[in-house]
Amino acid sequence: MKLIKWSSFLDVGVKSLVILIWVSFPNLRPHIFSPRILHAMDSMFVDNATSVGSRPSLVRVLMELDITKNFPDKI
Template sequence: MVFYQRSYLVFNCFMKVSKWSPSGDIGDESPIVLIWISFPNLHPHFLSPHILHRLGLLFCNPVKVDNATVMGYRPSVARMLVEIDITKKFLDKIWLCHEKLGYF
C-alpha cells in the first residue's frame, strides 16, 4: 500500500516511492504504476476471486479487488487494482467465454 500512494510528506520532507530494479538509475522514473481497471457487465460466474485474478494477469500483476466487487455491492462492474508497465500497449476489450457464445 505504500507504493499505491507514491508520494508522502514525512517530517516536512517530500518523499517519492517508486518501483526499484537493480538495473535502474535512481533518477529514472519507473514506468510501473498501479491503476484501477474495470470489467463492466461481467456475468456473475466471472466475479469469483480466482477468475478475477486470472483476468488481472492479462494486464500484469493483480494487487487487489475493490471492496464493492468482493462484497457484491456493485454487480454491474468489477474493479481491480493492477500493477502495469505503462510503456506497453494493452487491449481495450477482452473476449470472454466460448468462441461463439462469448462476449466482449
C-alpha cells in the same frame, strides 16, 4: 501519495515505468462474484465493492501497466 511497485532494486529517486491503474469490467455475469472466482483472481487486487459483491454491475481490479510497452486495445 504515489503508489509504486516495490522491488529490491527500488530507487525512489528514479521514476517508475510501471504504473498501477484501476480497470473496470462492466456487465459481467453474477457467477464472477462467487468466492471461488474471486479467489482465482488472487494475483489481482479487487476493490472492496467487488469482493463483497455490493456492486454487481461492475468488477474493478488493480493492474500494473508498463508505460514503455504498447497499451492493449482490449482486455
